[in-house]
Amino acid sequence: xxxxxxxxxxxxxxxxxxxxxxxxxxxxxxxxxxxxxxxxxxxxxxxxxxxxxxxxxxxxxxxxxxxxxxxxxxxxxxxxxxxxxxxxxxxxxxxxxxxxxxxxxxxxxxxxxxxxxxxxxxxxxxxxxxxxxxxxxxxxxxxxxxxxxxxxxxxxxxxxxxxxxxxxxxxxxxxxxxxxxxxxxxxxxxxxxxxxxxxxxxxxxxxxxxxxxxxxxxxxxxxxxxxxxxxxxxxxxx
Amino acid sequence: xxxxxxxxxxxxxxxxxxxxxxxxxxxxxxxxxxxxxxxxxxxxxxxxxxxxxxxxxxxxxxxxxxxxxxxxxxxxxxxxxxxxxxxxxxxxxxxxxxxxxxxxxxxxxxxxxxxxxxxxxxxxxxxxxxxxxxxxxxxxxxxxxxxxxxxxxxxxxxxxxxxxxxxxxxxxxxxxxxxxxxxxxxxxxxxxxxxxxxxxxxxxxxxxxxxxxxxxxxxxxxxxxxxxxxxxxxxxxxxxxxxxxxxxxxxxxxxxxxxxxxxxxxxxxxxxxxxxxxxxxxxxxxxxxxxxxxxxxxxxxxxxxxxxxxxxxxxxxxxxxxxxxxxxxxxxxxxxxxxxxxxxxxxxxxxxxxxxxx
Ligand SMILES: Nc1ncnc2c1ncn2[C@@H]1O[C@H](COP(=O)(O)OP(=O)(O)OP(=O)(O)O)[C@@H](O)[C@H]1O
Ligand SMILES: [Mg+2]
Numbered sequence: 001x002x003x004x005x006x007x008x009x010x011x012x013x014x015x016x017x018x019x020x021x022x023x024x025x026x027x028x029x030x031x032x033x034x035x036x037x038x039x040x041x042x043x044x045x046x047x048x049x050x051x052x053x054x055x056x057x058x059x060x061x062x063x064x065x066x067x068x069x070x071x072x073x074x075x076x077x078x079x080x081x082x083x084x085x086x087x088x089x090x091x092x093x094x095x096x097x098x099x100x101x102x103x104x105x106x107x108x109x110x111x112x113x114x115x116x117x118x119x120x121x122x123x124x125x126x127x128x129x130x131x132x133x134x135x136x137x138x139x140x141x142x143x144x145x146x147x148x149x150x151x152x153x154x155x156x157x158x159x160x161x162x163x164x165x166x167x168x169x170x171x172x173x174x175x176x177x178x179x180x181x182x183x184x185x186x187x188x189x190x191x192x193x194x195x196x197x198x199x200x201x202x203x204x205x206x207x208x209x210x211x212x213x214x215x216x217x218x219x220x221x222x223x224x225x226x227x228x229x230x231x232x233x234x235x236x237x238x
Numbered sequence: 239x240x241x242x243x244x245x246x247x248x249x250x251x252x253x254x255x256x257x258x259x260x261x262x263x264x265x266x267x268x269x270x271x272x273x274x275x276x277x278x279x280x281x282x283x284x285x286x287x288x289x290x291x292x293x294x295x296x297x298x299x300x301x302x303x304x305x306x307x308x309x310x311x312x313x314x315x316x317x318x319x320x321x322x323x324x325x326x327x328x329x330x331x332x333x334x335x336x337x338x339x340x341x342x343x344x345x346x347x348x349x350x351x352x353x354x355x356x357x358x359x360x361x362x363x364x365x366x367x368x369x370x371x372x373x374x375x376x377x378x379x380x381x382x383x384x385x386x387x388x389x390x391x392x393x394x395x396x397x398x399x400x401x402x403x404x405x406x407x408x409x410x411x412x413x414x415x416x417x418x419x420x421x422x423x424x425x426x427x428x429x430x431x432x433x434x435x436x437x438x439x440x441x442x443x444x445x446x447x448x449x450x451x452x453x454x455x456x457x458x459x460x461x462x463x464x465x466x467x468x469x470x471x472x473x474x475x476x477x478x479x480x481x482x483x484x485x486x487x488x489x490x491x492x493x494x495x496x497x498x499x500x501x502x503x504x505x506x507x508x509x510x511x512x513x514x515x516x517x518x519x520x521x522x523x524x525x526x527x528x529x530x531x532x533x534x535x536x537x538x539x540x541x542x543x544x545x546x547x548x549x550x551x552x553x554x555x556x557x558x559x560x561x562x563x564x565x566x567x568x569x570x571x572x573x574x575x576x577x578x579x580x581x582x583x584x585x586x587x588x589x590x591x592x593x594x595x596x
Contacts, residue, residue, distance in 0.1 A: 047457075047460070047461050048460070049457055049460070069460045069461075070460050070463055070464055070465045070466070071463075072463075073461065073462055073463025073464075074463050077461075078461075079461050081455075081457075081458060081461075085454065085455050085457075085458035085461075087447075087450050087451050087454050087458075088454065089450045089453070089454070089518075090447060090450050090451075094447050094450075097447070098447045098448070098451060098462055098464075099462050099463065101444055101447075102462060102463030102464060103463065146462070
């Protein structure tokens, strides 16, 4: 359970998040909104890269914002980036092992758990292959493997399917859906692909100009008039 | 998806790091190479070249430190020659003031330099790229100025150990087992090999992975739970430690140290050759040291001024930055392979035309 209340972020002159309040309860939750709505900014707050001017985030009852950024991974926070960030110089194995070695888990089980994560995402390649030699879809899967290893509690995925062909998106969708059951983590999925969001997420929240304008069961939210208007960019005449 | 094309190359995924022939061949080649350098080279070469190669061994360690910073972590320092001077100063001071065994002096020189060099690295926590280069260059300049006024110890008293009235400066002592030049060459190579081993252990384990992450993206590294501050300082500490040890060797090899031997621009030349050698492979450091120390010795013996090298290095860096970012160590084998393919192609064509025209 992630409780976000009155979260406000200013970046330069822009109010990227404007008293955002929402609860992510369990499973895979969607977070959608038009370009510039503040989705990535929200993730950056959770990662500790951006300091909010106000508001709080409680994760399983703990104050997430009080933690030093690099400690949050140890706590169980994982994320993927909008521009994918698997480390090219390292092998697939080392990419995933690196996350494990900065988690709370012991070294003894590392090898096995890393290989488990790699096979969980369905990467059927040599774990010693360098990430630089992989294609886009495989790199994306490496990122997801990094996100599920080492007992995560909160997994943030920022547009994991962007630019992928349908077939790959379908595979990824299956993997994302399976994360909560496999790891016990809560997943927040940001994506512009509504069919992916409806396929993966029971509940979805919609951000527009840094404010949550709708939240609830994904089907209902997507049919919401306010949401349609936000996406179509129809200006309200006040 | 290109999984199919990768399947062909996939090795059995559970073999720990692939216990294939390469696991044994590589160390064997390295040991053979080391044995050749240690035993055959000093016997084959004149003292002039043995001395030059001693400098190569020492500067390979310095290049190793800078290569780690620039290639592994992405921190470009323009102050490494000054850090080397620091190490040499500390070692010189200890050699005159104490009767400590030489290896202990090297270790202490490394540790003191590590502490000071980490301070040089402190700006790296906030800066990168051009600004970091500039700041480290300024610090190097400051160190040069301070050294010029304090001078290197020459057996005098007091903290600085410099006696400006000394008519006869005693030589820096060397280890008893390595007092001759060829013996000191071997000694330097062994110390150098140990430093490379130390670097290799770092690169292959947790810090190496953390550095690779930092180099690619600091944000992603932090999200992966990496304390970027700690690992950046660790890189500076390691680079300074090996450079300090190299400074100790330099004190022993040259026996007399003068502050004019450590101009600020030496740091710039050092970065140039390290880039040319190749910053993504530890072997690049050896290539860099050969460029920096053996090439001038060769030119000198041919009666050509080594000053021309500045121009050559300039062109070399340009080439690295534009076409071969991984340096000579990566480029030369590729070029050789290309030449090999060309030659074998020519040979095959010859053979074929030979067959058709009896
Ligand atoms: N570093 C920054 N400095 C100033 N403004 C920024 C910065 N980063 C983002 N913004 C602004 O904050 C707002 C929210 O951006 P954010 O990247 O969070 O949107 P997003 O919902 O992730 O959009 P997209 O779907 O395009 O990824 C935008 O108006 C953006 O221009
Ligand atoms: Mg975004």
